[in-house]
Amino acid sequence: MFNVFKGALMVLTRKRELFIWSLAFPILLSTMFMLMFANLDDATAFDPVATAVVTDAHYDEATAFSSVIDELGEEGDDQLLDIQTFATVDEARNALTAGEVIGIVSVEADGTPKLAVSPDSGGLGVEQIGRTILDTVMNTYVRNADLLASLAADNPLALADPDLVEEALTHGNATVQVSLTHSTPVQSVRYYYALLGMAALFCGQVGMLAICETQPNLTPLGARRAIGATSRGKTLVATLAASWAISFACLLVAFLFIRFVVGVDFAGREGMCVVAIAVAALFATSLGTLLGSLPKVGFGVKTGLLTGLTCLLSLFAGLYGEPCMDLADQIAREAPVLAAVNPAKVVTDAFYSLYYYDSLVPFAEKAGILLVMTVVLFAVSALFVRRQRYASL
Amino acid sequence: MQAFKAALRIVLNHPVYLLVYVGFLSCMGVFISASINSGVADDGSYTATKVPIAVVDRDQSELSESLTAYLGETAELVDVADDSFAMQDAVATGEVRYLLVIPQGYGEDYLEAARTGAVEPTLESTYSFGTMAGTLVDEQVNQYLGLVRATAALEPDASVPSVLARADQAAAESADVETVQTPNGAKPADRFAFYLQWGSYTMTAAIVVCVGLLMSAFNRTDVHRRNLIAPVSTLRLGMQKAAACLLVTLAVWAITCGIGLAAFGSSLGGVPLPAVALVLATALVFSLVPLSIGFFLGQIGASEMVANAVGNIAGMVISFLGGAWISLDLLAPEVQTLSRFIPTSWYTEAIGQAIHLTEITPETVLPILGNIGIIALFAIALFAVGLAVGRLNLRSAEAGGNAGAKAAA
Numbered sequence: 105m106f107n108v109f110k111g112a113l114m115v116l117t118r119k120r121e122l123f124i125w126s127l128a129f130p131i132l133l134s135t136m137f138m139l140m141f142a143n144l145d146d147a148t149a150f151d152p153v154a155t156a157v158v159t160d161a162h163y164d165e166a167t168a169f170s171s172v173i174d175e176l177g178e179e180g181d182d183q184l185l186d187i188q189t190f191a192t193v194d195e196a197r198n199a200l201t202a203g204e205v206i207g208i209v210s211v212e213a214d215g216t217p218k219l220a221v222s223p224d225s226g227g228l229g230v231e232q233i234g235r236t237i238l239d240t241v242m243n244t245y246v247r248n249a250d251l252l253a254s255l256a257a258d259n260p261l262a263l264a265d266p267d268l269v270e271e272a273l274t275h276g277n278a279t280v281q282v283s284l285t286h287s288t289p290v291q292s293v294r295y296y297y298a299l300l301g302m303a304a305l306f307c308g309q310v311g312m313l314a315i316c317e318t319q320p321n322l323t324p325l326g327a328r329r330a331i332g333a334t335s336r337g338k339t340l341v342a343t344l345a346a347s348w349a350i351s352f353a354c355l356l357v358a359f360l361f362i363r364f365v366v367g368v369d370f371a372g373r374e375g376m377c378v379v380a381i382a383v384a385a386l387f388a389t390s391l392g393t394l395l396g397s398l399p400k401v402g403f404g405v406k407t408g409l410l411t412g413l414t415c416l417l418s419l420f421a422g423l424y425g426e427p428c429m430d431l432a433d434q435i436a437r438e439a440p441v442l443a444a445v446n447p448a449k450v451v452t453d454a455f456y457s458l459y460y461y462d463s464l465v466p467f468a469e470k471a472g473i474l475l476v477m478t479v480v481l482f483a484v485s486a487l488f489v490r491r492q493r494y495a496s497l
Numbered sequence: 498m499q500a501f502k503a504a505l506r507i508v509l510n511h512p513v514y515l516l517v518y519v520g521f522l523s524c525m526g527v528f529i530s531a532s533i534n535s536g537v538a539d540d541g542s543y544t545a546t547k548v549p550i551a552v553v554d555r556d557q558s559e560l561s562e563s564l565t566a567y568l569g570e571t572a573e574l575v576d577v578a579d580d581s582f583a584m585q586d587a588v589a590t591g592e593v594r595y596l597l598v599i600p601q602g603y604g605e606d607y608l609e610a611a612r613t614g615a616v617e618p619t620l621e622s623t624y625s626f627g628t629m630a631g632t633l634v635d636e637q638v639n640q641y642l643g644l645v646r647a648t649a650a651l652e653p654d655a656s657v658p659s660v661l662a663r664a665d666q667a668a669a670e671s672a673d674v675e676t677v678q679t680p681n682g683a684k685p686a687d688r689f690a691f692y693l694q695w696g697s698y699t700m701t702a703a704i705v706v707c708v709g710l711l712m713s714a715f716n717r718t719d720v721h722r723r724n725l726i727a728p729v730s731t732l733r734l735g736m737q738k739a740a741a742c743l744l745v746t747l748a749v750w751a752i753t754c755g756i757g758l759a760a761f762g763s764s765l766g767g768v769p770l771p772a773v774a775l776v777l778a779t780a781l782v783f784s785l786v787p788l789s790i791g792f793f794l795g796q797i798g799a800s801e802m803v804a805n806a807v808g809n810i811a812g813m814v815i816s817f818l819g820g821a822w823i824s825l826d827l828l829a830p831e832v833q834t835l836s837r838f839i840p841t842s843w844y845t846e847a848i849g850q851a852i853h854l855t856e857i858t859p860e861t862v863l864p865i866l867g868n869i870g871i872i873a874l875f876a877i878a879l880f881a882v883g884l885a886v887g888r889l890n891l892r893s894a895e896a897g898g899n900a901g902a903k904a905a906a
Contacts, residue, residue: 411809412521
């Protein structure tokens with residue numbers, strides 16, 4: 105049996121095209137992700153909002169307002185605005201048109217503050233949020249002023265002590281930031297997890313080829329092996345073990361690349377990640393076995409099926425960008441069963457559980473789901489590979 | 498015409514590729530593009546963004562309820578259960594960008610502190626990724642609590658409902674906001690542009706695979722040898738193969754653009770017709786690049802599996818490096834420089850410029866035509882390399898040329 109294993113290993117490692125999908129592809133794609141995400145996390149992290157302030161006579165007169173703006177623009181940890189000053193509205197508008205600033209803060213002749221921004225760019229884009237932050241800052245001033253005005257009208261005595269008024273309006277931060285998760289939320293890590301999910305499915309190609317090499321009607325090698333002295337069961341077990349070993353090795357290399365070259369954080373649980381990879385490789389082998397054993401289907405079509413299936417399932421694991429990730433999350437929330445039967449999503453979630461949850465229970469659940477799916481796929485493929493009769497060999 | 502027909506039959510015999518690469522990937526492009534600028538108002542005005550947030554209210558006091566009600570107006574409230582896994586999931590997946598926990602007794606303690614001038618208790622907030630959004634909501638929370646605090650401090654004897662009523666009344670005010678139209682502002686038509694930019698992946702994968710497949714079928718040594726002794730000149734055979742490749746390319750282009758127009762045609766209202774034509778022409782010229790790549794693969798004798806892998810991977814890499822997945826501005830400067838050596842970056846630029854054309858004048862159109870010219874040059878260069886490689890291959894031992902004769906001798 106060991107000889108069959110060795111033989112199968114040799115046959116598979118000599119198929120160089122196999123490694124395009126199972127090894128080169130994840131490495132290439134993760135390199136691409138590395139370039140793509142290098143600035144992504146920084147780009148959506150908070151940066152003071154680039155603001156044009158028109159420092160004309162009206163602005164100087166409105167001291168209460170200008171001191172608020174100046175304070176928000178002061179450099180430091182709680183700096184909210186990155187202020188550029190302009191002498192006239194026209195100059196500020198040129199800067200807005202050129203995209204140098206997000207909005208223009210000015211004061212009208214009657215002393216009311218005014219904000220000018222470019223149109224909505226939609227969603228949660230940095231510029232759009234920058235506009236809304238500016239809007240909020242302006243509202244804070246207007247609302248505080250309105251509050252004082254209404255108090256002055258109803259209860260003037262409340263404003264008798266200017267120090268108290270000043271004290272009432274200045275306050276510390278009402279919130280303190282805490283973390284709920286095992287690791288800080290990072291948008292980009294989930295794409296690497298989804299990539300590992302896709303790579304795992306692509307490794308199905310190994311199992312598929314391995315099975316085709318044992319089927320007498322598909323390859324000459326399969327025909328020779330069928331009449332050999334080793335029992336069918338032994339041949340299959342040894343062949344599948346070889347394809348698992350290769351899938352595992354490919355995924356492990358991809359994982360090591362993502363961990364050490366790309367530098368993706370796995371929350372210090374690398375050992376558990378290797379377990380996840382071993383389970384994912386086992387699933388990949390079972391998927392490949394099922395596709396490979398489909399009777400009366402050519403190898404080219406099987407490859408196409410696997411590619412199509414992998415791409416489709418990866419879509420629902422959120423691999424292809426933010427809209428897909430949102431869709432995947434929505435499905436997971438509203439139809440957890442659908443998400444649980446998508447192996448790409450389950451592999452992705454296994455890494456995700458390791459990263460975000462303190463407890464290892466969710467990870468064990470995901471690994472369990474994968475193992476159950478593996479057993480089911482192997483059982484179905486057993487129906488196809490055993491006791492088949494071929495009209496002609 | 499026999500060779501032409503045979504060539505088309507080869508492609509049609511592999512419908513999986515056409516279905517997966519053209520159909521499925523294009524539909525995915527539609528799905529991804531549909532979310533671009535989704536909140537953009539068609540009249541190009543500014544509206545405040547509502548960030549998805551969650552408030553876990555363990556206090557259920559008047560203050561906590563009115564704070565939640567206020568946040569319900571400025572942000573988009575999402576229900577998240579008061580359960581550790583649910584809360585972790587909500588911030589980890591970005592379902593909510595900000596999660597605020599109001600502990601029991603907070604309302605009473607906060608108002609008490611405000612009235613007596615003591616240090617007020619703080620709320621625990623959790624940011625998801627993209628802390629820009631979290632910062633915005635934090636400002637909104639601080640703004641409202643600031644109003645409540647100021648009211649309670651200035652009117653220490655007022656009842657809780659009257660403090661909150663005054664704060665709510667002030668919070669109903671808002672500053673004047675004017676929208677300034679900028680030439681590069683977002684437009685609904687950007688969705689179509691993005692779809693086509695992303696389509697550089699679809700088109701590359703589909704065309705490279707189909708053309709590579711077609712070419713490699715003809716390049717199989719036995720088929721090639723039979724063709725060489727057939728009473729058809731190499732030129733005529735080549736022309737028929739080329740015509741079939743071109744037809745496949747045109748079909749992929751037409752399907753890709755057709756799906757895009759069907760999905761986003763309605764958003765093209767404000768774009769002049771010549772500009773739309775220019776956009777489609779850019780896509781057509783770009784489709785010649787994968788045609789050349791597929792031709793090149795065929796010339797070097799790549800197998801179906803290699804054509805499939807190269808098409809898919811090259812498609813991803815060049816569409817990504819061309820800025821079709823993520824704006825080039827967000828990438829490192831070295832990658833931006835590298836992208837200038839990839840036809841896709843010229844393609845995405847030309848599409849982006851053409852879709853924003855408001856008037857058709859030589860000054861506005863010429864730079865776009867220049868970009869299209871560069872894309873065409875890429876295609877020609879790749880084609881020339883393919884031709885040269887083919888020439889070398891023809892003389893190789895495997896192809897049965899002079900070297901083959903020598904080997905046999």
